[in-house]
Amino acid sequence: MTSAVAARAADTPRTAHGNGRKALLAATVGGVVESFDWAIYAVLAPYFAAAMFPGDDPVTKLLAAYVGFAVGFVVRPFGSYVVGRIADTRGRRFALTLSMAVISGASVLIAALPTAALLGAAAPVLLIVLRLVQGLSMGGENPSAAAYVTETAPRHLRFLYSSISYSGVVIGNILSFGVLTLLLVAFGEDGVRGGGWRIGFLVAAALGLLALWIRRGVEESTEFAEAGATGPTAAERRALYRANLRNMAAVFLISVGATVGYYYGTTYLPQYAQQLGVVSGTESAASMLGPLVLLVAAMVVVGRLADRLGALRTLRIGLSVLALATVPLMLALAHGALPMWLVTVVYLALIAAPIGLTNVLFAQLFPVAVRVVAMGVPYTIAIGLFGGTFPLLAQAMAKAGHLTLVPWWAAGAAAVSLAGTLLIRPLKSAER
Incomplete structure (x- = not known):
């Protein structure tokens, strides 16, 4: 860990985190974004599959779209190791900020992807690549947030904070269905299939930017900073x-x-x-x-x-x-x-x-x-x-x-x- 981070930790009293409330907010909003990004792809897949995947069979296109959902689960353990190593060496705050920036950036790119009619087979390939990138980042998101909450929460409220922070995952699921409902009301099924689905991914990106802004305003956990100053070989x-x-x-x-x-x-x-x-x-x-x-x-x-x-x-x-x-x-x-x-x-x-x-x-x-x-x-x-x-x-x-x-x-x-x-x-x- 860098001496600059260690120096900041030395100057930071253990009560500087406002008994962990800012850290709790940073972790919870990340859970909302992670869950929303994950769920919004699944609920919108029936609406964008025809546009983003080539071919004539709608069932095959939908199954191909769900492959993009499944690959995220496959790469999550790898992401947990990669992002986790960053969190264990560079710090929780740095890893949480990095993962949120990547997740949000990938959502913007998915929203802007040209259709298969324009790019052919390159369209689904790019879509799957972006989902792989998101899956890698999401693999380290929850463990990094859990470590951050553990190290910043008041000892007598640690599991209350644990429950609140993970409730962000449930809230993200609720929001994804809410956004789909609003899109269907505003545009109808044909309108959502015709491009309205992109708004869902833009909402995901906007939530990610909000989480990124919140996370940039919190401090590194003192427990990590003190341990990281003399980290293991x-x-x-x-x-x-x-x-x-x-x-x-x-x-x-x-x-x-x-x-x-x-x-x-x-x-x-x-x-x-x-x-x-x-x-x-x-x-x-x-x-x-x-x-x-x-x-x-x-x-x-x-x-x-x-x-x-x-x-x-x-x-x-x-x-x-x-x-x-x-x-x-x-x-x-x-x-x-x-x-x-x-x-x-x-x-x-x-x-x-x-x-x-x-x-x-x-x-x-x-x-x-x-x-x-x-x-x-x-x-x-x-x-x-x-x-x-x-x-x-x-x-x-x-x-x-x-x-x-x-x-x-x-x-x-x-x-x-x-x-x-x-x-x-x-x-x-x-x-x-």
Whole structure:
């Protein structure tokens, strides 16, 4: 780390961050942008696929567009390592600013891309490249933000801050559906297909610029600055990775249940209910907005409880209830014993602990010098393997006539995560 950053850290009192509120805002708004950029591509794909991909078959074009969504999951672990190494050597603030600048810049370029009618095969190639770039940056975004919140939040509010910062991901999802709705109202389906979809990516870029402006106004975390002034050598860094393999395995396993639960509850549940025949497509989609808002509130409540009761205890209780309640809850939905809106509210409340607490919990398991990479790589691998593939796997089960096995898969993933908590070895103060 440069002497200039170390000097600033020496002059910065531990209370200079306004008890972490500016850092919390910087991390949360980044989660909003990351989630919005990720989701807006998926919800707009049916509208831009025909223009951006050559060929005559609309189904093939849409599938090709979804490839651009999938590749982002593939490269996220690589991005977690690349951006994470920057965060662990150059600083959290620098990495967060860099990742947001890249994400926003790529959104602007996607909005300005010429269509396949003008560029031919080059149009989809450029689109996929830009999504790869975004995926790389997004891979390091959440782990860097988690480390930053961990190092700047007041100790007695760390998990409240963890939940608030991750709520940005949920808010980004809500905003993406809101923007799509506004575009359809303003332009109609034909207008959105005719170029209105570009506005969605411009909104993403504008949100990114706002996040970039906020992040440029915050300070580096004092904890990183002090540790980074005498950072480890390459050999010492590799030794730290080896020494923390057990906790890295725990991060991976805990992330399995958290990511499956999140994608089941926020992405696939409406389609699941529709395939059960208990609601129509319109009803299932409309039933999501209120529960997603309540999910944010539930995350805040769980974060406050974790600060009082202990994060690991609260997480284990949350995962236990999630593993035990998922199948009965979905059986009640299938047999008409509970309405769709109530099942959605309850299930999203159950995933509040796994997705709200793990940000800071994971970061606390590793020394400052390797924190972002050590937590980020196993976390993003789990998301890529189990989160990005969950809708596809669930749909394959449904097609094979085994739709009722989907809740068992989600419950099993929660049980795996619960077992993963047993691997956790708390980080000693001397190792930080």
